[in-house]
Amino acid sequence: xxxxxxxxxxxxxxxxxxxxxxxxxxxxxxxxxxxxxxxxxxxxxxxxxxxxxxxxxxxxxxxxxxxxxx
Amino acid sequence: xxxxxxxxxxxxxxxxxxxxxxxxxxxxxxxxxxxxxxxxxxxxxxxxxxxxxxxxxxxxxxxxxxxxxxxxxxxxxxxxxxxxxxxxxxxxxxxxxxxxxxxxxxxxxxxxxxxxxxxxxxxxxxxxxxxxxxxxxxxxxxxxxxxxxxxxxxxxxxxxxxxxxxxxxxxxxxxxxxxxxxxxxxxxxxxxxxxxxxxxxxxxxxxxxxxxxxxxxxxxxxxxxxxxxxxxxxxxxxxxxxxxxxxxxxxxxxxxxxxxxxxxxxxxxxxxxxxxxxxxxxxxxxxxxxxxxxxxxxxxxxxxxxxxxxxxxxxxxxxxxxxxxxxxxxxxxxxxxxxxxxxxxxxxxxxxxxxxxxxxxxxxxxxxxxxxxxxxxxxxxxxxxxxxxxxxxxxxxxxxxxxxxxxxxxxxxxxxxxxxxxxxxxxxxxxxxxxxxxxxxxxxxxxxxxxxxxxxxxxxxxxxxxxxxxxxxxxxxxxxxxxxxxxxxxxxxxxxxxxxxxxxxxxxxxxxxxxxxxxxxxxxxxxxxxxxxxxxxxxxxxxxxxxxxxxxxxxxxxxxxxxxxxxxxxx
Numbered sequence: 061x062x063x064x065x066x067x068x069x070x071x072x073x074x075x076x077x078x079x080x081x082x083x084x085x086x087x088x089x090x091x092x093x094x095x096x097x098x099x100x101x102x103x104x105x106x107x108x109x110x111x112x113x114x115x116x117x118x119x120x121x122x123x124x125x126x127x128x129x130x
Numbered sequence: 131x132x133x134x135x136x137x138x139x140x141x142x143x144x145x146x147x148x149x150x151x152x153x154x155x156x157x158x159x160x161x162x163x164x165x166x167x168x169x170x171x172x173x174x175x176x177x178x179x180x181x182x183x184x185x186x187x188x189x190x191x192x193x194x195x196x197x198x199x200x201x202x203x204x205x206x207x208x209x210x211x212x213x214x215x216x217x218x219x220x221x222x223x224x225x226x227x228x229x230x231x232x233x234x235x236x237x238x239x240x241x242x243x244x245x246x247x248x249x250x251x252x253x254x255x256x257x258x259x260x261x262x263x264x265x266x267x268x269x270x271x272x273x274x275x276x277x278x279x280x281x282x283x284x285x286x287x288x289x290x291x292x293x294x295x296x297x298x299x300x301x302x303x304x305x306x307x308x309x310x311x312x313x314x315x316x317x318x319x320x321x322x323x324x325x326x327x328x329x330x331x332x333x334x335x336x337x338x339x340x341x342x343x344x345x346x347x348x349x350x351x352x353x354x355x356x357x358x359x360x361x362x363x364x365x366x367x368x369x370x371x372x373x374x375x376x377x378x379x380x381x382x383x384x385x386x387x388x389x390x391x392x393x394x395x396x397x398x399x400x401x402x403x404x405x406x407x408x409x410x411x412x413x414x415x416x417x418x419x420x421x422x423x424x425x426x427x428x429x430x431x432x433x434x435x436x437x438x439x440x441x442x443x444x445x446x447x448x449x450x451x452x453x454x455x456x457x458x459x460x461x462x463x464x465x466x467x468x469x470x471x472x473x474x475x476x477x478x479x480x481x482x483x484x485x486x487x488x489x490x491x492x493x494x495x496x497x498x499x500x501x502x503x504x505x506x507x508x509x510x511x512x513x514x515x516x517x518x519x520x521x522x523x524x525x526x527x528x529x530x531x532x533x534x535x536x537x538x539x540x541x542x543x544x545x546x547x548x549x550x551x552x553x554x555x556x557x558x559x560x561x562x563x564x565x566x567x568x569x570x571x572x573x574x575x576x577x578x579x580x581x582x583x584x585x586x587x588x589x590x591x592x593x594x595x596x597x598x599x600x601x602x603x604x605x606x607x608x609x610x611x612x613x614x615x616x617x618x619x620x621x622x623x624x625x626x627x628x629x630x631x632x633x634x635x636x637x638x639x640x641x642x643x644x645x646x647x648x649x650x651x652x653x654x655x656x657x658x659x660x661x662x663x664x665x666x667x668x669x670x671x672x673x674x675x676x677x678x679x680x681x682x683x684x685x686x687x688x689x690x691x692x693x694x695x696x697x698x699x700x701x
Binding site (some may be wrong): 076091103104117 | 385597599612
């Protein structure tokens with residue numbers, strides 16, 4: 061990842077924040093809509109949770125040697 | 131009678147028979163004609179068109195067209211064509227014939243108007259798809275194919291049992307939506323269909339068999355079995371609340387395993403479970419929007435999932451391996467495949483302007499509109515995992531990652547690129563112009579995916595998933611492992627089961643056989659001359675030649691009487 065890639069992603073993120081705070085009228089339908097940048101937080105946290113959770117069960121429960129069933 | 135030949139499923143099955151009679155060089159091209167013919171029939175039949183036939187006392191509705199079956203029929207026929215193009219270079223008659231029968235029986239299930247027709251095509255689908263695993267002709271695929279077949283025979287048996295039970299209860303064989311009542315017949319049917327839909331914990335056949343199917347076979351398999359089951363669920367079990375939670379759990383279960391697995395086709399196989407989870411959840415919600423969402427998602431899913439299986443198949447074909455640990459750094463060697471893969475990867479992740487976006491957001495919004503917020507968050511959580519594993523991890527460790535990989539890359543046949551190109555085009559086309567799909571959706575529900583809310587939702591989630599991936603990408607590197615799943619229970623139980631059900635039964639029959647021989651020997655010995663023990667007061671052996679004449683007369687008379695008696699009374 062070069063620097064300009066990160067800059068583009070940063071700009072895109074800013075655009076979504078601007079949209080969220082200026083255009084979005086739909087604040088009632090779900091409880092989480094009142095949390096600013098909820099989906100960004102949700103995405104990041106979920107991603108970390110999935111990686112660590114998968115790593116955990118892989119290490120402790122499901123991973124076996126490739127010839128396990130033979 | 132002639133109408134029976136115009137049923138789309140039958141067209142393909144007749145095609146399979148004709149294919150076997152053609153010389154090899156025309157076969158692959160002829161393969162493509164039948165899906166086109168089927169597609170033409172699917173599109174031109176009006177709503178309510180039906181074909182009936184009678185079997186014994188039953189009046190069968192072998193084909194019935196409405197909006198729901200039409201949209202599934204269209205995508206099945208299109209996929210058969212696209213996958214056929216991708217497999218154009220294959221010269222293996224067995225695979226070609228079975229692929230066509232498989233596609234035909236999926237179409238047959240789609241248009242079946244009664245449950246008997248449905249079960250016939252259902253079983254045909256199981257048998258023909260098994261061939262696509264066995265066609266790999268190695269030990270792993272032989273065994274996996276057998277497990278796959280046993281699992282589906284079990285599922286088909288449950289479905290048939292359920293159908294018969296349902297028929298005894300209600301006297302109806304129509305394929306129609308059932309009220310949510312957990313009667314024995316309904317539950318058996320639900321479990322039978324759930325096996326094909328890979329509902330957890332009945333999903334292990336999928337992750338077990340698909341990675342071991344042939345490169346081209348997996349493309350067909352990714353499209354038909356689970357999606358025809360989704361069709362049956364939409365048709366027969368809409369709004370069954372249990373399905374919401376099973377679906378949401380499937381969606382998460384699939385992505386967690388996709389993060390764990392280190393084989394590119396296994397990642398995609400687990401991802402089918404996750405994606406079908408979205409559909410199953412939508413079916414459970416059961417509103418018009420949710421059912422439309424499940425239908426649209428099945429349609430989109432077939433397109434991008436076959437694209438993903440085609441491009442990972444291309445990697446396997448070119449490099450001979452599908453393990454992430456051996457792959458990496460292919461970006462310069464296979465740039466086009468990377469580009470085509472990313473179209474599929476972005477579609478499945480539901481990024482805007484790709485076709486996953488227009489259908490996945492519909493299912494998730496339907497959960498939101500139904501105020502099922504737990505289900506909605508579970509689905510959003512699953513889509514984070516989707517982007518993480520299929521959109522980021524898989525391409526990163528296949529095409530980037532290590533730069534110095536000196537793995538040899540075989541050139542791909544042109545037709546593989548054409549097949550992938552067609553699917554990629556469809557993914558982008560429907561992403562830009564969703565109306566082309568929405569107009570075929572069966573239920574009446576307006577939906578616009580291109581709202582600022584959805585854009586914000588999807589973009590924020592994807593950007594932050596990317597950030598999380600980039601931070602922790604080293605944790606996802608490939609290693610040579612297998613991940614256990616609940617198939618452990620039956621795979622590890624095989625020796626014990628064999629002892630009980632094979633050797634046990636064998637031994638029992640051996641013993642019985644021995645005893646019967648003993649008894650037969652004993653009886654023949656005794657009855658050779660019954661006078662020996664019927665007349666214990668003499669030690670003289672009674673031999674017929676020494677009978678007195680009067681005794682002979684009496685004996686003949688008795689015999690004569692028996693003969694007359696049997697003539698008169700027994701004839």
